[in-house]
Each structure stands twice: as structure tokens, then as C-alpha cells.
Amino acid sequence: MSSETEWTSQRVRQTFIDFFQNKHEHLFVPSSPVFPYDDPTLLFTNAGMNQFKEIFLGRISPNAVEASWTRACNSQKCIRAGGKHNDLEDVGRDTYHHTFFEMLGNWSFGNYFQEEAIDMAWELLTEVYGLNPKRLYVSYFGGDEEDGLPADLVARDLWRKHLPDNRILPFGKEENFWEMGDVGPCGPCSEIHYDRLDREDASERVNADFPDVIEIWNLVFMQYNREKSGKLTDLPNKHVDTGMGFERLTSLLQDKPSNYDTDVFVPIFDAIQKETGSEGYTFLLGEEDVTKKDFAYRVVADHIRTLTFSICDGALPSKEGRGFVLRRILRRAIRTGKEYLNAEDGFFSRLVDVVVDTFGDFFPELKKHRDLAVTIIEKEEALFQNSLRKGNLQFQKIARSMNKEGNTIISGSETYLLYATYGFPLDLIQLMAEDYNFTVDEEGFEEYLQIDKERNESILASRNDVDVMTLDAACMAELKDMNVDITDEEYKYQIEEINANVLALRVGTSENGSFVEEFSDKDTQLGIILNQTSFYAEEGGQIYDTGFLTTDDFQFVVNDVQKFGGYVLHKGKIITGTVRVGDELTALINQSRRTPITNNHTSTHMVHHALRVVCGEDYTQRGSLVTENQFRFDFASVGSLSVEQLQDINDNVNESIANELPVYTKLIPKDIALKIKGLRSMFGDKYPDPVRVVSVGADLDEVLEDKENEKWANYSIEFCGGTHIVNSKQVQAFTIINELAQSAGERRIVCVTGEDAMSAYEASKLIEQSLSNLEQLANEDLPEPFSVLRKKVDASVIPYFHKIVYRERLSAVYDRITELYKTNLKQKQQEGEELIEELSESHNPDVKYIVQEFDCYGNQKVLNSITQSMSEKLGIVVVLVAHSLDKERYLIKVQSPTSLHDNVKANEIVKHIGAELNGKGGGSNSSAAGFVPDSVSIDDILNVGLTFVEERF
Numbered sequence: 001m002s003s004e005t006e007w008t009s010q011r012v013r014q015t016f017i018d019f020f021q022n023k024h025e026h027l028f029v030p031s032s033p034v035f036p037y038d039d040p041t042l043l044f045t046n047a048g049m050n051q052f053k054e055i056f057l058g059r060i061s062p063n064a065v066e067a068s069w070t071r072a073c074n075s076q077k078c079i080r081a082g083g084k085h086n087d088l089e090d091v092g093r094d095t096y097h098h099t100f101f102e103m104l105g106n107w108s109f110g111n112y113f114q115e116e117a118i119d120m121a122w123e124l125l126t127e128v129y130g131l132n133p134k135r136l137y138v139s140y141f142g143g144d145e146e147d148g149l150p151a152d153l154v155a156r157d158l159w160r161k162h163l164p165d166n167r168i169l170p171f172g173k174e175e176n177f178w179e180m181g182d183v184g185p186c187g188p189c190s191e192i193h194y195d196r197l198d199r200e201d202a203s204e205r206v207n208a209d210f211p212d213v214i215e216i217w218n219l220v221f222m223q224y225n226r227e228k229s230g231k232l233t234d235l236p237n238k239h240v241d242t243g244m245g246f247e248r249l250t251s252l253l254q255d256k257p258s259n260y261d262t263d264v265f266v267p268i269f270d271a272i273q274k275e276t277g278s279e280g281y282t283f284l285l286g287e288e289d290v291t292k293k294d295f296a297y298r299v300v301a302d303h304i305r306t307l308t309f310s311i312c313d314g315a316l317p318s319k320e321g322r323g324f325v326l327r328r329i330l331r332r333a334i335r336t337g338k339e340y341l342n343a344e345d346g347f348f349s350r351l352v353d354v355v356v357d358t359f360g361d362f363f364p365e366l367k368k369h370r371d372l373a374v375t376i377i378e379k380e381e382a383l384f385q386n387s388l389r390k391g392n393l394q395f396q397k398i399a400r401s402m403n404k405e406g407n408t409i410i411s412g413s414e415t416y417l418l419y420a421t422y423g424f425p426l427d428l429i430q431l432m433a434e435d436y437n438f439t440v441d442e443e444g445f446e447e448y449l450q451i452d453k454e455r456n457e458s459i460l461a462s463r464n465d466v467d468v469m470t471l472d473a474a475c476m477a478e479l480k481d482m483n484v485d486i487t488d489e490e491y492k493y494q495i496e497e498i499n500a501n502v503l504a505l506r507v508g509t510s511e512n513g514s515f516v517e518e519f520s521d522k523d524t525q526l527g528i529i530l531n532q533t534s535f536y537a538e539e540g541g542q543i544y545d546t547g548f549l550t551t552d553d554f555q556f557v558v559n560d561v562q563k564f565g566g567y568v569l570h571k572g573k574i575i576t577g578t579v580r581v582g583d584e585l586t587a588l589i590n591q592s593r594r595t596p597i598t599n600n601h602t603s604t605h606m607v608h609h610a611l612r613v614v615c616g617e618d619y620t621q622r623g624s625l626v627t628e629n630q631f632r633f634d635f636a637s638v639g640s641l642s643v644e645q646l647q648d649i650n651d652n653v654n655e656s657i658a659n660e661l662p663v664y665t666k667l668i669p670k671d672i673a674l675k676i677k678g679l680r681s682m683f684g685d686k687y688p689d690p691v692r693v694v695s696v697g698a699d700l701d702e703v704l705e706d707k708e709n710e711k712w713a714n715y716s717i718e719f720c721g722g723t724h725i726v727n728s729k730q731v732q733a734f735t736i737i738n739e740l741a742q743s744a745g746e747r748r749i750v751c752v753t754g755e756d757a758m759s760a761y762e763a764s765k766l767i768e769q770s771l772s773n774l775e776q777l778a779n780e781d782l783p784e785p786f787s788v789l790r791k792k793v794d795a796s797v798i799p800y801f802h803k804i805v806y807r808e809r810l811s812a813v814y815d816r817i818t819e820l821y822k823t824n825l826k827q828k829q830q831e832g833e834e835l836i837e838e839l840s841e842s843h844n845p846d847v848k849y850i851v852q853e854f855d856c857y858g859n860q861k862v863l864n865s866i867t868q869s870m871s872e873k874l875g876i877v878v879v880l881v882a883h884s885l886d887k888e889r890y891l892i893k894v895q896s897p898t899s900l901h902d903n904v905k906a907n908e909i910v911k912h913i914g915a916e917l918n919g920k921g922g923g924s925n926s927s928a929a930g931f932v933p934d935s936v937s938i939d940d941i942l943n944v945g946l947t948f949v950e951e952r953f
Contacts, residue, residue, distance in 0.1 A: 007129075007250070007253035007254055008263060009246075009250045009262060009263050009264045010361075010362070012129075012246065012249060012250045012253055013075050013102070013104065013246060013362065015128060015129070016073070016075070016104045016124070016244070017073055017074070017075070019124050019128055020071075020073035020106045020120075021073060024071070024106075024120060025071060026071040026072055026073040026106055026107075027069055027071060027072045027073070028072075028073055028074060029051075029069075029072045029073070029074050030074060031074055031075060031076045031077045031363070032045060032050065032051035032076065032077075033045065033077070033313035033314060033315070034077045034078070034079050034100070034309055034310050034313045034315055035079075035310070035313065035314075035315045035322055036050055036051070042180070042181060043081075043321065043322045043325060044078070044079035044080070044081065044315075044322060044325075045076065045077065045078055045079065046078055046079065046080050046180065047076070047078060047103060047180055047241075047243055048074065048076035048078070048103040048104075048105035048107075048241070048243050049105070049107065049180065049185070049220075049222070049241040049243075050076075050180065051076075052066075052072070052107060052109070052241075053180075053184060053185060054066075054565070055067075055069065055109050055239075056109075056185040056222055056235060056239050056241075056473075057184075057185060057225060057235065057236075057472070057473040057476075057565075058235065058236035058237065058473050058476045058477060058480075058565055059471070059473070059476060059564050059565035060565055060566075061486070061563070061565060061566040061688070062486055062565075062566045063566065063688050064686065064688050065670070065686075065687075065688050065689040066686065069109055070108070070109055070110070070111040071106070071107065071108055071109070071111055071112075072106070072107045072109070073105065073106040073107070074104075074105060075102045075103070075104050075105075075246060075362070076102065076103045076105060076243075077100070077102060077309055077313070077363070078100070078101055078102070078103050079099055079100050079306060079309075079310065080098075080099060080101075081099040081306070081325050081326075081329060088325075088328075088329065088332075091298065091299060091302050091303070092295045092296070092298040092299035092302070092336070093285075093286075093295065094211065094285065095211060095257070095258030095259060095260055095261075095285065095298070096211055096214060096248065096258065096259060098247065098259070098302050098305075099302055099303065099306045099329060100302065100305040100306035100309055100310075101245060101246065101247055102245075102246035102247065103243040103244070103245065103246065104243070104244040104245075104246050104249070105241070105242050105243045105244070106120070106240070106242050107239065107240060107241055107242070108239055108240035109237070109239055110237035110238065110239060111240075112240065113221065113238050113240060114154055114155055114158055114219075114221055114240075115158055116240075117219050117221070117240045117242060118155070118158045118159060118162075118190070118219065119158075119161075121192065121217060121219060121242065122162045125192070125216075125217070129249070129253060131194065131252065131253075132198065133162070133163075134198070135194055135195045135196075135198055136163065136167065136192060136193070136194060136195075137163075137167045137168075137169065137192075137193040137194075137195065137202065137203060137206050137213070138159050138163060138167065138168055138169070138190055138191065138192050138193070139168075139169045139170070139171045139175060139176055139190060139191045139193070139206060139207065140152050140155040140156045140159070140168065140169070140170055140171075140176060140188070140190045141155070141170070141171070141172075141173075141176040141177055141188035141189065141190075142170030142171055142172055142176065143170075143172075144172065144173040144177065146173075147173070147177075147232055149173075149177070149188070149232075151170060152176075152188040152190070152221070155188070155190045155221070156168055156170070159190070166201065166203055167203065169203060169206055169207075171207055175191070175207050176188060176189050176190070176191065177189065178218065178220040178241075179226055182226070182228075183225075183226050183227065183228055184225065184226060185222050185224070185225055185226075185235060185239075185241075185473075186222070186224050186225070186226050186232075187220055187221045187222040187223045187224055187241075188220075188221055188223075189218050189219060189220040189221065190218075190219045190221075191207075191215045191217070191218050191219075192215070192216055192217040192218075192219070193206050193207075193213055193214060193215050193216065194213070194214055194216050194252055195212065195213050196211075196212045196213070196214070196252070196257070197212050211258070214248055215245075215248075216244055216245060216248050216249055216252065217242065217243070217244040217245075217249075218242065218243050218244075219240065219242045220240070220241040220242065220243070221238070221239075221240060222235065222238070222239040222240065222241045223235055223238045223239070225472065225473045225474070227472070233472075233473065233474040234474070234477070235473050235477075236473055236476060236477040236480065246264075247259040247262065247264050247265075250262045250263075250264055257283070258283075260281075260283075260297075260298055260301070261283065264358075265301050267354055267357070267358050268301040268304065268305070268351065268354050268355065268358065269281045269297055269301060270354075271351055271353075271354035272297060272300055272301060272337075272341070272351065275343065275347050275350055275351065276337065276341040276342060276343045276344075276347060277342070278293060278341045278342060278343075279293060281293075281294055281297045282294055291340065292339075292340045293340055293341065295336075295340065296336045296337060296339070296340035296341045297341070299332065299333055299336045299337075300333050300336060300337045300341070300343075300348070300351070303329050303330065303332065303333035304333065304348065304351040304352070304354075304355055305355055305359075306326070306329055307326065307329065307330050307333075307348075307373070307377060308352050308355040308356065308366065308373050309355075309359075309363070309366070310326055311369065311372060311373040311376050311377070311745065312363075312365050312366050312368070312369040312370070312372070312373055313365065314622055314636065314746075316376060316745040316746055317330055317376070317380050318742075327380065327423075328420070328423065330348070330377065330380050330381075330384070331380075331384050331387075331423030332423070332425050333348055334347075334348050334381060334384055334423075335384075335388070335423060335424065335425060335428060336425065339428060345381065345385060346378065346381055348377055348381055349374050349377035349378045349381060352370060352373045352374050352377065353370070356370045356373075369618075371618065372618060372636065372638070372745065375638045375745075376638065376745045379638070379745075384423055387421075387422050387423055388422065388423070390422060391418055391421075391422025391423070391424055394417070394418065394421075394422060395418060395424075395429075395432055398410065398414050398418075399436050399438070402436075402438065403436075408437065408438050408439060409438065409439050409440070409441050410429070410433055410438055410439070410440045410441060411441050411444055412441045412442075412443070412444020412445040412446075412447055412448050413444065413448060415429055415440050415441065415442075415444070415445040415448075416445055416448035416449070419445070426440070426442070426445065469506070469508070469509060469513070469525060469527055469569070469571055470509075470562070470564065471506070471564035471565070471567055471569060475506070475513075475564075476564065476565050476567065478515065479504060479515075479529075479567060482504065482515070484503045484504050484529065484567075485503065485531065486565070486566030486567055487503075487529060487530060487531065487532060487533055487563075487566065487567055487568035488531060488532035488533070489532075489533060489537075489568065490532065491532060491533065491534040492533065492534055492535065492536045492537075492723070493665075493723055494534060495534070495589060495591050495594055495595075496534070497534070497586055497587060497588050497589075498532065498533075498534050498586070498587050499584055499585070499586055499587070500530040500531055500532045500533060500549075500584070500585055500586075500587050501530065501531045501582065501583070501584055501585075502528060502529070502530060502579060502580065502581050502582060502583045502584075502585060503529045503530060503531050503581065504528075504529040504567075504581065505517070505518070505519050505526060505527070505528060505529075505579065505580075505581060506526070506527035506528075506529070506569065507519060507524060507525075507526060507527070517580060517581050518578055518579065518580040518581070519574070519578070519579055520574060520577070520578035520579070521574065522573060522574050522575070522576075523573070524573070525571060525572070525573060526556070526571070526572065526573065526574060526579075527569045527570065527571050528549060528556065528569070528570045528571075528572075528579070528585075529567050529568065529569060529570075530549075530568070530570065530585070530587070533561075533568050533570070533587055534587050534589055535547065535558060535561045535568065535570060535587060535589055536561065536589075536594075536722075536723055537561045537562055537563035537568050537569075538560075538561065538562055538563075539563060539721060539722075540720065540721050540722050541604070541623065541624035541625055541626055541722070542597065542601050542626045542722040542723065543597060543625070543626060543627045543628070544560055544561040544562065545558070545561055545589045545590065545593070545594055545597075546558055546559055546560075546561075546589070546590045546593055547587070547588050547589040547590045548587075548588045549570060549579075549585040549586070549587055549588075550585060550586050550588065551577070551583065551584070551585055551586065553576070553577045554574075554576065554577030554578065554579055554583070554585070555574070555575040555576050555577060556570075556572055556573070556574050556575065556579065556585075557572045557573060557575055558570045558571070558572045559571065559572045559573075560572065593628045594723065596628045596629070596753070596754060597626055597627065597628050597723065598723045598724060598725050599725060599730060599731045599732075599753050599754055600626045600627070600628070600630070600631040600751075600753055601626045601631070601720075601722045601723060601724060602663060602694075602696065602724045602725045602728070602730075602731065603631065603653065603731055603734055603751065603753050604624050604626060604631055604633055605694060605696055605716045605718050605720070605724075606652075606653045606656050606657075606696055606716055606728070606731075606734075607633050607649065607653055607749070607751065608621050608633070608635075608680060608716065608718065609652075609656075609680075609696070609715070609716035610648075610649045610652035610653050610656075611633075611635060611649055612680075613652055614645050614648045614649050614652065615637070615641070615645060615649075618636060619635050619636060619637055620635060620636045621633065621634070621635055621680070622634040622635055622636055622742075622746055626722070629752070629756070630737070630750055630751060630752045630756070631750075631751055631753075632748055632749070632750045632751075633748065633749050633750075633751065634742055634746060634747070634748045635746070635747055635748075635749075636745060636746060637745065637746065637747040638745055640739065640741070640747065641739055641747065641749075643801045643804050643805060646736055646739060646749075646800060646801040646804075647801045649736065649749075650734070650735055650736055650799065650801065653734045654733065654734055656696065656697070656716075656728050657728050657729060657731045657732065657733065657734060658729075659697075659728065660727055660728060660729040661696050661697035661727065661728040662697065662699075662726070662727055662728075663694065663695070663696050663697075663724050663725055663726055663727060663728065664694070664695040664698070664699055664700045665692060665693065665694050665695075665700075665724060666692070666693050666695075666700040666701075667690040667691070667692055667693075668690055668691060668692075668693050668700070668704070669689065669690050669691075670687065670688075670689040670690060670691045671689075672704070672707070673690075673691050673693050673719070675707045675708060676693070676703055676704075676707045676708075676712055676717055677707065677708050677709060677710055677711075677712045677713050678712045678713030678714070678715065678717060679693070679712075679717050679718065679719070680716075680717065680718040680719075681718065681719040687719050687721075688721075691719050692719065692720060692721050693717065693718070693719060693720075694716075694717070694718055694719075694720045694722075694724055695715060695716065695717045695718075696715060696716040696717075696728060697715045697716070697728075698712055698715040698717060700717075703717065731753045731754060732753065732754045732755070732757070732758070733753065733754060733755075733757035733758045733761070734751065734752075734753050734757050735751065735752060735757045735760050735761065735799045735800075736749050736750070736751050736799060736800045736801070737750050737751065737752055737760060737797050737798065737799065737800055738750040738800050739800050749800075752797070756797075759797070760797050760798050760799055761798075761799065763796050763797065763798050764796075764798040764799055764802045767789070767792065767793060767796060767798060767802075767806060768802075768806075770789055770792075771789060771806055771809055771810070774786060774789055774813060775809070775813060779816050779817065779819065779820040780820060782813060782816060782817050782820070783817055783820075783885070786810070786813055786814065786817060787888055787934070789810065790810050790888075791888070793806045793807060793810065817885060818885070820857075821857040821858075821859065821885055824857065825856075825857060825859060825862065828855065828856045828857060828859070828862055829856075829862050829865070829866075831855075832854065832856065832862065832865070832866035832869075833866070833869070835854075835866070835870075836866070836869055836870050836873055836874075839870065839874060840873055840874065843874055847876065848876050848877060848900060848903070848953050849876050849877040849878070849879070849904075849949045849950075849953065850870070850874075850876060850877070850878055850879070851879040851881075851942055851945045851946040851949060852879075852880065852881070852942065853880070853881050853882070853938055853942065854866060854880040854881065854882050855882060855883070856882050857885055858882055858883060858884035858885035858891060859882075859885070860891065860893075860929070863880060863882050863891060863893045864893055864929075866880065867880045867893040867894070867895045868895050868927070870895070871895035871896070871897055872895075872897070875897055875899065876897070876900075877894070877895070877896045877897070877900055877903075877904060877906075877909075877949060878893075878894065878895045878896075879892070879893075879894050879909060879945045879946075879949065880892075880893050880894075881938060881941050881942060881945070883934075883938075884931070884934075888933070888934050889931045889932065889933055889934055890931060890932050890933075890934065890936065890938065890941055891929070891930075891931050892910055892913060892919070892921060892929065892930045892931060892932065892941070892945075893928075893929050894906040894907075894909045894910050894923070894927070894928045894929070895926065895927055896909070896925065896926055896927075897926070898925075898926060901925050901926075903952045903953055904948075904949055904952040904953075905925040905926075905928075906923055906924065906925060906926055906927050906928035907921075907922055907923045907924060907925060907928040909928065909945060909948060909949060910922060910923060910928040910929065910930040911928075911930075912944070912945075912948045913930065913932065913941060913944050913945050913948070914930050914931075914932065916944045917932040917933075917936045917940060917941060917944060918932065918933060918936070919931050919932030919933065919936075
């Protein structure tokens, strides 16, 4: 084997790529992001094949550039920390698990198969990398009765060219049948294992979880698709999908005992030591790692790679889904670093630079988005410090409760609360428990972890199960067998009607449905495939068209349009008549719906450009949804936009509309289009070649004559396959009606155009006038009109930057109301005390309760004081109701003396009123409080309360 100095990690990676690209004619395809933008079945990219899934399934559009690929190779960024493949809890405890890793891979798309894949792998490992063949073992699929799959004897026999039988080992489905998830492409695989210790026979240690005999490469022979039902169906073609652990291979070539000892991790370890001042990494595991210092090194080093790559790819920590997993990883790293390495606050974000320096040459997105990664991690660290403080308080609360109850076991639910909500790892909770002589219910905790895992899987399943009528791999293979051509979409950019021929009719789900020759059932959903269409299939953030397919005696309403591998499926129901394969239909799109969709889509481009102009280059698009009523636009941002920024973006777009800018579209070779200065594309999206370019204001013929001219950055120029207007003036008007957070580092604006935008401006003018009138009123006249106007501002569709300003002005009005209430509060307290005196003088001892209104400017303290005093002096149940200061709810306060608890308790009264009148409340037997909304009348509250109390006496 070659020495460490010869095999740097960079050389290991590049040698792999050069071998397949130069010697075996594979196309180098850059790594896709660490999470799939367009695959709801996956939390993270967990294998190199993820970005090729549509090719394997036969769903890739024939017009897509990927349709021409036959061989590919790359080094794919992968994360395994959620869903089916999850290595999170193992990281740090051994030397070979990672949440982030690189997968070196080569693929064949219906080109070569098992023989070539096996021979190329053998050649690369033994002749190029120089690994000792006597240390290599391979496995093959031994068959599975449940799935009706035979043993892969073809792979076994092919390996016999290179290895003796005692090094070719059969295993079951768990080890040698690869599946990327619960659904999707899959197939038998053949794994290559390496014996680090060069024994005469290490076959018994293969797949036995020994660190000295490790799997380095998995050759998957992709030929099936796993359906939702669990059924396996044949893929349209047979493919090869291989994946080799880059970090593991590097450790072998550098003759290091583990991945963490290579130059992949050593620079990160050095940075950790410099940052924390701790002793250096000393290669210890388990009980030998007494202080858990080395465990901490491995955790922090692995997790900073995961977070840096994730954020630079656009996956950010948040409260749910993949964002929740990332937040958990980040907090595990921070807590581990602080606990075992004495790291100071903010240390984790300062490790971003070493990741960028180590990997940024091969993955340029790290350098491009370095600042974003630092900013997001800094914010998350500060957020976690706050959570730690709260978590410690929560633990102390749990401890006090346990001591009071004489309990010594922290329950699974309480452990999970500390783990999931406050980011405390299990080992930390156990250490804290020991300080109190407590133990942890680990089995109960594992049950909650399983529930969490199932929750994530159900989220993924629900995302993948939105629409039951799809065309899966088997459907498309059937269409090809039927000689059904893909749909010509040339006419989707026009609104005129066209004639088209019916090529196929689909009824039912992808698994249980069928293609039929004719159909007439009005109550069953039908899918129609045409030879050509003017309907826009949902794609690129733009919603589908609706409309009709008709003949003289047939009408079909189209309510959804989706595309699968070039086949456009028009879904809907028959209104009248019968449809048959071969019929000629007239396609009529709903023009009144298409027009605002088109206006809104072009407006997203103008918003994207305005956002960059106003806020800067880092404010990149993350997604969009364009409908006929409005559109939303998601973008990278470290914080909310200011009123001034929102106003400037709004003005910029409206200026483009007023300037009546022509909108140009043109198909351009992708490599040429990418050279246009200022061109934008959606991060993570795949585009065909040639690619459609849309420009607002810049003539694309002129642009192509001088592609790198700086002036083109002043225009909106983007890749886009959606429908667009001819001139910006068609939009008429634009405004932003909301701005909100999507997750840490990602914001969303919601916008309207045309008449909806003009209506928003008109509504804002009316509110402005009402607010000006309100501000002129005397303080004592403010409360009621203030409440009405505040509700109106919250509910109105108006420019969002206006709404922010109106709320600020309403806040100033509220301050005046508060001053009024403070001035008169003593008077209300006095009035309450006088009421008690009056009732005391006239009180009938046989009356055990009182239910009435009490005006106290909504002051809870006064309400509580008067209610308690009245109950104590009169010895009765007291129910007082007061309007809140903002007039948006009624406050309820109840006091019940102990002597009357047999009749009625305070909390019973409050809960009953709340249940009857859509309110909430609670408290003790003696004292309780609640509220009901202002939409309920005071008389109703008093009647409900009085009736309930009367029945108890």
C-alpha cells in the first residue's frame, strides 16, 4: 500500500473521479445538496443515488439533460441522521459512524450491469489504489423468501474471477438488499469488505460489526421499485448504483486505524484544540476514554461538518422535520464540547472556517455561503444557551417533584422532554441524575425516541401520499410497452385552444389502477394522457392549470395536471359522454385563472431581483408557490426585513411595472446561459439543456452578444420553465401583504398583484383615515374604537409595511388608554370596596352566591382583590365578570369559600363557562380565573354562570 504522504484525501477523491471519468467514460456530475429539494420521501440525501432517482424510476423527462446520461460518477454529500438511515447516536462512541460523510459513487443508467461494475471496482481498488487483494472479502445477496427473491448467483459467480469461494459470502436482505427508504428504487447488492489486520481468514468478522473488518464499497444492482404497499415491481431498466465511503477509503490508503485519524479530520481536531485549549486527541474509546475528551472531539468534529454543509446547502435548524434534526445535532455538539472540552460560549461557530478551508476547493458552495453558516450557528448557539438555562430549571423542577413524591427514577417522558426540547443528551441527563441519586428510565426514553422516529416517518409518508393517482415506474414501463409517446408541451405557453388525441386513459392509483380503452363513469377520477397539451403541469413552483377537454358529445373537467417522465396526466371527472383512446379532444384552459397565475409568476422574478438590489446577494431564493390568488416567495435571510426594506422592495417592483418592461424568453444552451452576468437560478433545481431563460427588460439577443457585461445584473434574468406575461405593465400593481419566518435563516413574503393589490392599497387608505381620527379622540373615548380598529388592522389584507406602521401607532394609542386606566384605577378599587359594603349591609344569609359584572378597566389585580374580599366578608360564592382593557375579551374571576365546596368549586364554574362560551380557564377549588371572547355578550356570560351556580344550591 502507498504511504500517507502519497494518498492525501484530496488525491483519494480525485483519483476515483479520474478513474471513472477518464478511463471508463463516466460523466462527472457535481454533488447534489444534502437534502433533496424535490423528494418529500427523504429528510436528507442519504446516498449518492438520490439525485438520480427519477432516472432509475424511468420518470425523467426525455427533454431533460439527464435523459441522455448513461454513466456518471461523483462524490456525494450525505447525511444519515433521520428516517430509515440514522447514525446520530453512534457518532463519537466508535470511530466509523458519521452523520455527514462523502459517498464516492459510479452509476450506470441502463448501460452496463453486474459484470462491468464488479470488474471496474476490482481494478480500481487493487491496481489503482493498490489495496492488497488478500485482505478483501465480498458479500452477495442470499435471497429472501418473503419477497420471493432468489439468491444473486450471478454476482457470486462474477466474483469468482477475482476471489476464492471462502471470501465470497452470502447474506440476507438486511445486509445485501439495498433500499433508500420505505419506498423507491432498490435491488440486491454486493459489498466489498477490508480486513485491516491481514489475517489468513477473517470471513467470520464480515458484517459482524468489528471495526477491524469494515465495509468500504457497496455495489447495488438496481432493478426493483418498492411500492407503498411493500410490493416489489420491476424497474423499466436495470441500473448500477455504487457507493464507497470516502472517509473509510482514505483511512485505509493512509494506513490509519480509523477515519478520525486521517487528514479529513485532523485539521478539524487541531482547530478544536486551539479553540478550547483542551489536551489533544488521543485515539481513546469506551472505558479507556475516562474523561470522554476523545468522544467529544469526534462528536464536535463530525457535527460541525454536518451543520456547515447543511446550512451552505440551504438546510437550516428549525422546530420540525429536517430542521429539528439539525438543531438536535448542533445542540449535541455544543453541549458535548462545553461539558467535556470546557469550550466557551460561541466556540462552535468559530469552527466553520476550518471546514470551509478543508473542503471548500471541491465544494465551492462552502466558500460562497460561509458567512451565512457562521451567522446561523451563532444565532443557534445563543438560542441554545437560553434553552440550557431553561432546561436546568426544568430539571430542578423535576427533581423537586420527585423528592416530594419519594420517586428516584426519571421517567421516559421527562427524559425525552429534556432531550428533545432542551437539547440535553442522554448521558448528560444520567450524570445530572446521579447528583440527586436518581436513575433514568432508559427503556421508556427509547420508546419516546421510537415515537419521534415514527412521527418523522409519518410526516414523510403523508407528504408522499398527497395524491393517489400517479404514474410510477411500472405505469411508465407499461405506457412504453403500449408504444405511447410522451406529451408534446410546446403549446403550454399559449392560452388558445388546441386539438389533441387521447393516447391513454388511467383509472385508480399507481398500484391498483389500470389503463383502459374507454371510460364513462362520472363519479370516478380519470387521468387522460394526450399527444399534446396547452395545459401547464404543476412544476417549478407554479400551480397547475384547470379547464376542460371536450368534443361535441363529451365534456371532462380538468382539476389537476401533473407530469411524470414526460407524460402529462390531466386529472378530473367526466361531466357527460364517453371518452376512448384515439379520440380527438379540444383542450380549453381556464384563461381567467391562467392570467393571474402568469402575472404572479413574472412578479416572483421581479421580487427576486428587487430583493437582491435592496438587501444584497446573500438573499437568495429558496422556493416559491404561484397561484391565481397570490404568491409566496421564500428566501435566505438571517432576520426579518425592516419596514424600509419591505417598502423599497415594494417600490422597486412597482417601478418595474410602471416602466412597462418587455418580457423576453429564449431557449439557450446551458453552458452559454450560465455565463450571463447576474443570471439567477433556483438553488438545487435541475434545468434542461438548452434551458429556457426569462428576462424582464433586457433583450436576450443583446444579452447574448455581450454576456458578461455588468449592466445585465440590473435586470431580472432567470432560468424558468413557467408561463410569463409579455410586458410588466400587465401586472398593473403589486404589494407585499405578509412577511414571516420559515425557519432560522429563511423568511417568506406573501404578495398579491393586479386588482387584489389595488384593493389592498384602498383598504390601507381607509384604515389610515380611521387611525388618524382615532388619534384625535380624547383618552376616555379611545377604548372601544381602538379595539375595533386593532381587529380590523390585523384582519385586513393591506401592504404589510403599512400594517407594521399602523400597529406601532396603535401601540401608542394603547399607551394612552393605559395611562387613563392607571389614573382611574384607584377610583375603581374604591367603587369595588363600596359595593362590598353595600352588599354587607343588605345581605340575606340565605343567599350563597352572587354573579355580576364589575367594571375595573380589565385590571386583573383589582378584579382578584374585590372578588376575594367580597367572598370572605359575605361567605358566599362570587363570580365577577369584567371587560378587558382592550375590549377583546371578558375576564372572569371566581372565589368559593371552603364551606361551600360541597356545592360548587371555583374551578368548576370557570371551566363550565369556558366550555359553553368558547373560553378558557382554570384554578383551584377556592380561586379560579378565565376568559371568553368579546364576541360573546355579557348577558350570556352572566346567565351561563348564574344558571350553573343556581343548580348547585
